[in-house]
Amino acid sequence: MTSWAFVSDFDGTISKEDFYWLVIHQYYPEGESLYYKWKKGDFLDIEFLTKIFSSINEEEDKILEMIKEIPLDESVKPFIDEVHANGGDFIILSAGTDYYIRELLRMHSLPNVPVYSNRGFYQDGNIHLAVDPHNPFYSKRYGIDKQAVMKDLKNTYDYLFYYGDSEPDAHPAKEADRMYAKDGLVDILSSQGTPFTEVNSFKEIMNVQSQEGWPGKI
Known part of the structure; x- marks a missing residue:
């Protein structure tokens, strides 16, 4: 078989919808300019996401409520x-x-x-990425x-x-x-x-x- x-x-x-756009719209409007810089090649993908996800500064239950909104x-x-x-x-x-x-x-x-x-994991108000080079x-x-x-x-x-x-x-x-x-x-x-x-x-x-x-x- x-x-x-x-x-x-x-x-x-x-x-x-990409999750990072929800974060940008609700918590980090400055991230929109970073998005265009990322698309121009100024940032690696993982660098862009790390910056966006670490700029939320919110209680986890509020972040989980935001996640529920993802269609x-x-x-x-x-x-x-x-x-x-x-x-x-x-x-x-x-x-x-x-x-x-x-x-x-x-x-x-x-x-x-x-x-x-x-x-990824929640800590101190933000989502952190645990990327392992090994x-x-x-x-x-x-x-x-x-x-x-x-x-x-x-x-x-x-x-x-x-x-x-x-x-x-x-x-x-x-x-x-x-x-x-x-x-x-x-x-x-x-x-x-x-x-x-x-x-x-x-x-x-x-x-x-x-x-x-x-x-x-x-």
């Missing part, structure tokens, strides 16, 4: 159920932090979903090397789907057997010549897979 998994980015794919793709839960019902695993691979991802999974009753991300999946730029994680997953699974929306997802896309993309990732993959299907939601992915006979044809 073929083993397979559907691997997805979190911010902008499972969630409809998710309404079709993600039935999609995950469909993956599990067809013998696959659903895996989250994020260059954000597992601090808010695991909390959202709990809030939305999404069990049995492994998370590969930068470890971790086999360490990346100086992102904190976590998504492509390395995908390569490692190939040792476990015969077939890997991937879904992403932005530049960090262009790297694990190279390891995917079947790639789905949205937003800025579409142009990036097109320029790289990486095969993909453009979608905007998990519902669209379900429709595409149904039309193509997935996952039964794996």
Whole structure:
């Protein structure tokens, strides 16, 4: 029997809004100028997130309330159920932090979903990232090397789907057997010549897979 998994980015794919924008809008408006400097290449991704997440200065229960406000793709839960019902695993691979991802999974009753991300924790009013340079999946730029994680997953699974929306997802896309993309990732993959299907939601992915006979044809 073929083993397979559907691997997805979190911010902008499972969630409809990147967590750092919530922080910027509610607690750190100065972060908007940092965002544009980051996009120009003045900061590494992990440096940008570290600065944003360490500028909240709020009690944890208030931060958890903010996390509750993150809107998710309404079709993600039935999609995950469909993956599990067809013998696959659903895996989250994020260059954000597992601090808010695991909390959202709990809030939305999404069990049995492994998370590969930068470890985060609350301390002294802020969210801190515990990035370990000795971790086999360490990346100086992102904190976590998504492509390395995908390569490692190939040792476990015969077939890997991937879904992403932005530049960090262009790297694990190279390891995917079947790639789905949205937003800025579409142009990036097109320029790289990486095969993909453009979608905007998990519902669209379900429709595409149904039309193509997935996952039964794996």
